[in-house]
Amino acid sequence: MLEVALQRSVGAFTLDVALEADAGTTAIFGPSGAGKTTLARCVAGLARPDAGRIALDGRVLFGPGTDLPPHRRDIGYVFQEARLFPHLNVRRNLLYGAPRGADPGDVCEMLGIGDLLGRRTAGLSGGEAARVAIGRALLRRPRLLILDEPLAALDGPRRDRVLPWLERVRDAGVPILYISHAVEEVARLADTLVLLRDGQVARAGPVGEILSDPSVAALMGPSQAGAVLTGRVVSEADGIAAVETAVGTVQVVGAGGVGSRLRLRIRAEDVIVATERPRGVSALNVLAGTVASAQPGQGPGVMLRLAIGEGHLLARVTRRSAATLDLSEGRVIWALVKATGVARADIG
Structure with missing residues (x-):
């Protein structure tokens, strides 16, 4: 269970949200500038809220008198860019930050990257790099995995090839906070949908219920409704x-x-x-x-x-x-x- 109630102002923009995310995949959806990445960074400890409280499984990560650094929050974070280390091969990238003695075998099988272990990162396609970045986050054994627009840098065909691998990660039972402005990704991956608009929660609930509500079409855009x-x-x-x-x-x-x-x-x-x-x-x-x-x-x-x-x-x-x-x-x-x-x- 992730519990968030926070405020953060950046210039003229203010993020003011309160939400709860149960086990499963919770998608934070909204247009560019809605505050999705700011919310994700606050949860991960990469940005500091002005006020509020963040707790994961009852453990306070941020609140009055508490502000745990990112490495103590037990959260895996995957950015829009893979951010792999160019001087390390895929195996060493995967094991970076993992517990001593960690075996990448299961994660490699889940993500289909076992044949990439000896390769340098410079030769990876965008889809391969994205899967390696997700594998590296998983090997840290996080209690929550944040995927922040992980497919946004890929074109349509490459994104479609990576989506089935993300479904395997979801089905493995890792709690996921999925940040996206692509409704097709949300519809395929999410259990719960939080619709963010202008820094506030406009709607939240089961993904099927929210996406089949005609009133939500005005918030998402009619071409996205379904x-x-x-x-x-x-x-x-x-x-x-x-x-x-x-x-x-x-x-x-x-x-x-x-x-x-x-x-x-x-x-x-x-x-x-x-x-x-x-x-x-x-x-x-x-x-x-x-x-x-x-x-x-x-x-x-x-x-x-x-x-x-x-x-x-x-x-x-x-x-x-x-x-x-x-x-x-x-x-x-x-x-x-x-x-x-x-x-x-x-x-x-």
């Missing part, structure tokens, strides 16, 4: 997997084998809404439900929250379509989602 579903692959044929989820069976491309547990993010802009059961359409996913709520945006769009089965999807439509089809609360609808419409980066 519902998160968890499910299990029940069949696979022709490269298309059928995933059993709370909204019913969803057909997607590029998922795991039968029996795999998945997390899907279905973007609001990829959902088409019909008021009559469609016929003769190419979309493999046609899901019956009702409009749970409609949230007008500042522009020409309306964000719909669709109740389907035991879950929800979001759909972004124009005001004109919402008015013409009378997409008001309680309206019976069918949601159409192409199997190829769920991006590979949104399947974890």
Whole structure:
């Protein structure tokens, strides 16, 4: 359990947050300048709050009369840049700061870096360097791992290759504070989402609940909005997997084998809404439900929250379509989602 209540002012900007993070992965999400990295640095002891209290598992790290230095906080910190030592090979980078006698074997297997141990860091790709930096932090046996925009320096394809390794770190049970402004990373990795805006907590809660709330779209940007579903692959044929989820069976491309547990993010802009059961359409996913709520945006769009089965999807439509089809609360609808419409980066 991480408990944070702090204030810190830098020039005209003030960070004033209070939050609690349980075991699992807690994502701190927000636009540039929201205070994400300042918060992370305060927790790690790399920046000093003006006032407040920080405690990890009941142990006070910062508070009245207490300000533990970074090396005594039992926190592993991974920066946006890997910050590896160029004069050391990968093995020696991994073991830097680790307890005497530490064996990097398990961490290397988890992150797929065993074949890199003898290499110099200058020859590593961006994705390899990021994994080595994460491995070095893990070998310190931290009680909390802070990942501060660890994929921000990577392009899309390299980021997509590293995400599965981060999922393995998450699944290993290490508590993680994940700092990001990329919603696709948050949707795949996080259990809890803290939405930070202008130095304050705008929303906090389970990631699926927060991301499927239409009112959050205005804070995140409508193009980023989308519902998160968890499910299990029940069949696979022709490269298309059928995933059993709370909204019913969803057909997607590029998922795991039968029996795999998945997390899907279905973007609001990829959902088409019909008021009559469609016929003769190419979309493999046609899901019956009702409009749970409609949230007008500042522009020409309306964000719909669709109740389907035991879950929800979001759909972004124009005001004109919402008015013409009378997409008001309680309206019976069918949601159409192409199997190829769920991006590979949104399947974890």
